Amino acid sequence: MQSQSDDLPINPSQINETEERLLVLLLNLLKAPKGLDFHQIRSRMKSYYSNPTIESDQKKLQRDIQELEKQGVKIRFLKENAYGDYNVYRIEDYEPDRELSLSEEEMETLSLLILKELNKNFQLELFTASQKIFKKNLNLFPKISKPRILSPAEIEEKENLLLNIFTAVKNKNPLRILYFKSEPDDAVEKDIDPIHVLKRNSIDSYLLAYDRKERKKKRYLIPKILRATEINGEFLKDHKTTDSDFNYHQLSFPVREEEELVLECEPNQIYKLKNFLYPHPFTQDGNRITLKVTNRAPLFNFLWKENDVVLRISSSEFLGEFKNYLEDLKSGLNSG
Known part of the structure; x- marks a missing residue:
């Protein structure tokens, strides 16, 4: 009679607690095509998220979501209302009918822009990204030369x-x-x-x-x-x-008079804003970030790209200019 190790080509090892929790989380998300919010996940996985402090479980869930994303699972965080009561995590399915389609003229324009940028400053990431973009249109792929090797x-x-x-x-x-x-x-x-x-x-x-x-x-x-x-x-x-000498963030560029902003953030997403701000000085009180800026433009760009992070901003003047920024972007896209 053969032993168990002889019956199997690979000797399995027992799953650990973290792997088990990630697997259960993945299965729950797969069973809910419309997504689950934090409270629903906590209710379905009581044995995994049962810390008396809700904030601790929120951080734990966020780490687990990030780990699943590292393993190739695409998870979207969808904001259903302004107060975040029904914000949900949902596994993003591939939908062929929503695939981005570019015309030949757009591809040619993109090709020229990539070529121009790479000739000024070769970046491996831009080179590989362009390979993926043009994989089905090799006739439009920009002719890119690798950077010249420096002599001794x-x-x-x-x-x-x-x-x-x-x-x-x-x-x-x-x-x-x-x-x-x-x-x-x-x-x-x-x-x-x-x-x-x-x-x-x-x-x-x-x-x-x-x-x-x-x-x-x-x-x-x-x-x-x-x-x-x-x-x-x-x-x-x-x-x-001084501390300002070591602050190379664009928010500190002397574009306008200094202003103080208070940003109320989604607790699960506030880390994105903190990463963006480094090394610009700020203070945090719960889910509120307070900072002083002399250049609004970088923050406009962040708010446009990461629209699920900031819930409220203290300055009505800032919000008015941000609205103009979005309208300019929209008109630029329409004219293009």
Whole structure:
């Protein structure tokens, strides 16, 4: 008589508590095509979501939803009313009749835009996305060349540039940099006191510096610095840094007078706003976020893309301008 392990090609392992909860959650969502709200899920899965503190179960459910999405399950969070009483989680089915369809003229225009952007700044994600978009229209696929491999001399030159910047920051030596905003051909020389290197993410790094001519602090994107050489002399003064110096968020760009906004958010979605705001300063009180901004545009864009996060905004003036922003978007789409 063969043992159990001989009968099966794979020896199964027992499912753990988290995997069991995720599986039960998935099955409940599959059985409810119209979706389930938090209270319905909690009622159906009492043995899994039974914390006396409702907020704890909400956070637990949100983590489980995110884990299912990581496993490839597409789940939509649908806001049924302004107060969030009937907001539901629903598994998104593939509906062929709702598939986006582009005309040949639209595809050609999109192809040109992708090609133009990639020629300025090659990004692997944009390259692979365009491959997926044009997979059925290869005749319209943009002819994209991969970025040129740098020679050893060019690599050494870039390494020396970075070394010059870091050395100048450490030793407090003024620099003369060749810097461009849009195109390398438009680069101009600037004399600066380099203060600090700010790293935004794995790609973007900024140099916080004092412009010796304009007499003010500025941020320079390091990949746009073509040359950096030391100049004689010392810093014009002892440059003190503040929290605002390290805030590179577009919300802090000096576009208008500073205003304070209070945003009341959907509790399960507030993390999206907090991620968007980093590192811009804000305070949180429950599901309310309070912040000060001098540039509304980035927040308009966020509210348009993530329309299930913010329920109410304190400023009627802000809401009026946001309405105009949406109307401009709509008219732009219609004219296109």
